[in-house]
Amino acid sequence: MEYTSDEDFVREIRKGGAALERATDGLYRTYRDPALTKVKSYLRFRAGIEDDAVDVLQDAFLVMVDKIKDGGYNEGSLLHFWIGITRGLLRNKLKRDARTDLIEDNSKYDQADFESPEYLLLGDEKRQMLDRALSNLGERCKKVLLMWAGGYSMEEIAKALELSSEAMARKTKYKCKNQLMELLDSTDFDL
Amino acid sequence: MDIQEILHERIEAYLKGTLDSAQQAEFERQLGSDDALRKEVERHRQATLAINYSLAQSLKDRLKTIEQEIGQPAKPISRRLPVFRQLAIAASFLILLAAGAYFYTQRTYDTGAVAERFFATTQSEQFRGREEYVISLGERFAEAERFFHEGDYEAAKQQYLMIIKEDSLLKGQAEWNLALCYYALDPAAPQFKMLLERILSDTRHDYHAQALKLQKTIDSVMYKLVNR
Numbered sequence: 001m002e003y004t005s006d007e008d009f010v011r012e013i014r015k016g017g018a019a020l021e022r023a024t025d026g027l028y029r030t031y032r033d034p035a036l037t038k039v040k041s042y043l044r045f046r047a048g049i050e051d052d053a054v055d056v057l058q059d060a061f062l063v064m065v066d067k068i069k070d071g072g073y074n075e076g077s078l079l080h081f082w083i084g085i086t087r088g089l090l091r092n093k094l095k096r097d098a099r100t101d102l103i104e105d106n107s108k109y110d111q112a113d114f115e116s117p118e119y120l121l122l123g124d125e126k127r128q129m130l131d132r133a134l135s136n137l138g139e140r141c142k143k144v145l146l147m148w149a150g151g152y153s154m155e156e157i158a159k160a161l162e163l164s165s166e167a168m169a170r171k172t173k174y175k176c177k178n179q180l181m182e183l184l185d186s187t188d189f190d191l
Numbered sequence: 192m193d194i195q196e197i198l199h200e201r202i203e204a205y206l207k208g209t210l211d212s213a214q215q216a217e218f219e220r221q222l223g224s225d226d227a228l229r230k231e232v233e234r235h236r237q238a239t240l241a242i243n244y245s246l247a248q249s250l251k252d253r254l255k256t257i258e259q260e261i262g263q264p265a266k267p268i269s270r271r272l273p274v275f276r277q278l279a280i281a282a283s284f285l286i287l288l289a290a291g292a293y294f295y296t297q298r299t300y301d302t303g304a305v306a307e308r309f310f311a312t313t314q315s316e317q318f319r320g321r322e323e324y325v326i327s328l329g330e331r332f333a334e335a336e337r338f339f340h341e342g343d344y345e346a347a348k349q350q351y352l353m354i355i356k357e358d359s360l361l362k363g364q365a366e367w368n369l370a371l372c373y374y375a376l377d378p379a380a381p382q383f384k385m386l387l388e389r390i391l392s393d394t395r396h397d398y399h400a401q402a403l404k405l406q407k408t409i410d411s412v413m414y415k416l417v418n419r
Contacts, residue, residue: 021253028254032261058254062247119244130241146249149242174196180241181234 003030006078013068016151024065031079032057039086056093059120060086066117069151089120133183141176148173202235300408300417303342306375309405310339311364311398328354332361339372348372363397366390370402378409378418 001019003009003026012023039057064082067073073081122130134142140161147157158169204210205218222229313332335350351369355362366386373383390402408414 024250025253025257028257029261032257054258058251061254062250065250117243118240119247122244127244130244133241134245142245145242146246149239149246171196174199177199177235177238181238184237184241185234 001026003027009078010068010073013065016069017147017153017156020065020069020151024061027065027078028061031082034079035082035086038083039090052093056089057082057086060089063089063117063120129187133180133187136183137176137180141172141179144169144173144176145180198231199235202232203239205232206235206239296413296417300411300414302378302418303375305405305408305414306344306371307340309367309401310336310371311367311401312336313361313364328357328361332365335365335368339368339375342375344372344375348376366396367398367401 001008001012001022003012003023009023009027009030012019013027014020015023036053036057039053060082063085064073064078067081067085137145144157144161147160152160154166154169154173157173158164158166161169161172163169163172201210201218205215210218222232313329313336331350331354335347335354338344338347338350348369351365351372354365355369367390370383370386370390373380373386377383387402387406390396390398391406393399396402
């Protein structure tokens with residue numbers, strides 16, 4: 001699939017599943033350099049924060065993909081949208097670190113209404129707890145749930161896991177999710 | 192699909208926001224009166240968070256792989272250095288600048304450097320049509336120049352004195368270079384001062400303009416600082 005416009009990326013991401021994975025890879029490769037260059041220019045250079053630039057850019061990418069999937073993006077340049085989200089994340093990060101040295105300008109990049117998603121706000125302890133629960137879940141169950149959350153159809157899940165039917169895939173996903181909830185119950189995971 | 196599975200999917204649809212308005216209102220009415228349902232919804236919410244977290248990790252792993260493939264680690268951002276380091280760098284820079292200026296002025300205003308800079312090199316064109324001079328005078332000029340550039344100003348001086356004595360061809364140039372030989376040997380030498388004065392006072396002398404420049408250089412503050 002060749003992506004010739006932002007609309008192509010958006011359409012493919014919204015399809016979910018394998019199309020989403022291909023489109024996200026393509027989108028990242030397409031805009032990574034200009035986005036990173038722009039994001040760096042926002043930073044007054046202080047030790048520490050610059051090392052996080054790529055990391056924050058990637059977090060922002062995840063948020064952008066979520067927004068595209070969930071209808072939180074309507075139109076406009078995806079590059080600017082990505083930069084705007086990154087800037088929002090950086091601002092949040094600097095606020096948390098009591099740094100206010102972002103260069104302030106009311107640029108077009110500020111269009112992104114920004115709120116960090118829950119999974120980015122998890123503290124280290126909760127991340128470790130989730131990692132433990134997910135590792136106890138087993139690879140097969142984890143794969144089913146990730147495919148399901150990633151927008152793969154039950155038919156695709158059945159095929160990938162060599163299950164006999166969509167109904168079996170649905171049943172497997174149901175069981176795996178129950179298993180995950182039980183694991184989380186046992187770890188006192190609570191937000 | 193058993194009743195638990197149906198409830199399971201209904202809760203997921205509620206959390207995803209895909210129930211229609213009537214279904215959502217009904218579900219929320221049940222939530223208001225059913226503690227067990229509320230607890231179940233919360234369990235689903237947390238499981239969804241865990242799955243989204245894992246999904247995000249998975250995508251991030253892919254992005255890291257792409258970063259490695261691209262093979263261009265993010266260009267390091269220039270960082271603002273602590274003030275004391277900035278001052279140290281500024282001081283180092285100034286020291287280097289001062290040292291550079293010192294060596295530059297030494298190289299520019301040192302007596303030998305001045306003499307070399309003002310030295311008039313003979314060109315073969317100057318002997319065109321005067322073949323009779325090429326062998327004797329031309330060779331003498333060449334010899335004098337060689338001595339001069341080697342720093343043997345005394346030997347160069349002797350050559351120029353002979354050139355001046357023998358013929359008037361290129362006498363002006365020989366006088367000028369002779370003056371420079373005196374100068375290089377001793378800037379305070381009366382022979383140099385006298386010869387320079389003569390060239391300065393003769394506006395038709397071939398090297399009058401050069402003499403003016405040399406005088407200006409000798410009178411400059413930098414020259415006096417270097418040669419005090």
